[in-house]
Amino acid sequence: MKVYIETYGCALNQGDASIMQGIIEGRGHEIVNDASIADAIIIVTCTVIDTTQQRMLSRIRKFKEKYNGKKIVVAGCMASAQPGLVKKVADDAILLSPLEVISIVDAIEGRKTYAGIKAGIERKIDISMNIPISDGCIYGCSYCITKKARGNLISYPMDLLYEDIKKAISKGCREIRLTSQDTASYPNLPKLIEKVASIEEDFRIRIGMMHPLSAYKILDEIIEAFKNEKVYKFLHLPLQSASEKILERMKRGYDIDIFSEIVEAFRKEFDITLATDIIVAFPGESDEDFNETIEAIKKIEPDVTNVTRFSPRPHTPCWGMKRIPTEIAKERSRIASKIVNEISLKRNKRWIGRKTRVLVLNEYKGWRVGKNDFYKSVFLKKAEIGKFLDVKIFDAKITHLEGEPI
Structure with missing residues (x-):
């Protein structure tokens, strides 16, 4: 059977897609890059905000209309x-x-599907791989539909994850992305990092997003784990808001002081690359609340800040809340985006003239693109994919650095 896969959304979805592809090929089916020649079409969907939901429905509708008669799997x-x-x-x-997802072959072959652990299984091996270490979450943020989709926390066995990763490294993978809704809630994440880092070969490990409250509980241990040279000095820690009132309405469980303490602890040890997220125009957000978030961002200076306008999601406590007028939401998004882009450029300009080691991972619009040990994207004119290079940075953009091999 020929199978076409189209994937949207977060690193977990990307990880799930690689699992499905590995299992499909392992059972003798063929992955194709053209839906028109496929016998089955799989679309891995995201519904984090309404605009994404509408895009998903549009793609599903198009597949249904254009390829009626083919099997369509919505994952x-x-x-x-x-x-x-x-x-x-x-x-x-x-x-x-x-x-x-581990029963994808049952789905396309017409059998009943079942849930199972995402470890000790086949995966599509690539130079960079997202490895889901858990599904679900221990929290209940008031705006989050992902909780409805993925449920409560289920963590996958460390030994099986280790064997999967060891196999991937032996077959040429050079970047392992440990992925979860909240990696810090994985039981003994520092031990998992240590175990993965013990695998022989030169490769890098990216630790995915952490909920601040989970990270705070294991702060000393996680910082110690980050000291391993194979671990990117990269921290994805979503702030969402700096307003105590809004954080309470979001049911986030921490305040700006806890968030700042985590960042300061990491920066004391590393020249950490900090990525965060903020939601603007959350229901009840006043000008004062918004300004608190903006001032916090100016003070903390994250390297990357993802700005999202609040989007009410069904099956969440926020679904029925009174929304802030669209004009105000758009203006807050514009103000925030301008400020975070200025900060990102400022942070990146610090790298001009510096030498750094880069793992070359892919090609993009004629450039070779890699990551340095601080997870900064580095664009190079010429480089061999899969290799480590010593590079000197000569320019900086909002989203990346530009360099040349030494």
Whole structure:
């Protein structure tokens, strides 16, 4: 059977897609890059905000209209969080929840699907791989539909993850991305990092997003784990808001002081690359609340800040909350985006003239693109993919650095 896969959304979805591809090929089926020649079409969906949801529905509808008669499998978060919505546009679509990805072959071959652990399994081996270490979450943020989609925390066995990663490294993978909704809630994350880093070969480990409250509980241990030379000095720690009132409405469980303490502790040890996220125009956010967040961002100076306008999601406590007028939301987003871009450029300019080691990972618009040990994207004119290079940085943009091999 020929199978086409189209994937959207977060690193977890990317990891799930690599699992499905590995299992499909391992069972003798063929992955193709053209839906028109496929016998089955898989779309791995995201529904984190409304605009993404609409895009997913549009793609599903197009597949249904253009390839009626082919098997269509809708995986990802829409399959579990909004099955009724999917069925409205493709009534015969096969739904595969995030916990059922290991039974993808059962889905395309017409058998009943089942949930199972995402470790000790086949995966598509690539130079960079997202490895889901858990699914679900121990928290209940008031705006988050992903909780509905992926449920409560399920962590995958450390020994099996280790064996999967060891196999991937032996077959040429050079960047392992430990992925979860909240990596810091994985039982003994520092031990997992230590175990993975013990694998022989020169490769890098990226630790995915951490909930500040989870990171705070294991702060000393996680900083110690980050000292390993194979671990990118990169911290993804979502702030969402600096307003105590808004954080309470979001049910985040921490305040700006806890967030700042984590950042300061990491910066004391490393020249850490900090990525964060903020939601603007959350229900009830006053000008004062918004300004608190902006001032916090100016003070903390994250290297990367993802700015998102609040988008109400069904099945969440925020669904019925009174929304802030669109004009105000757009203006706050514009103000925030301008400021965070200025900060990103400022942070990147610090690298001009510096020498750094870069792992070359892919090609983009004629450039070779890699990551340095601080997870900064570095663009090079000429480089061999999969190799480490010593590079001198000669320019900086908002999103990346430009360099040349020494």
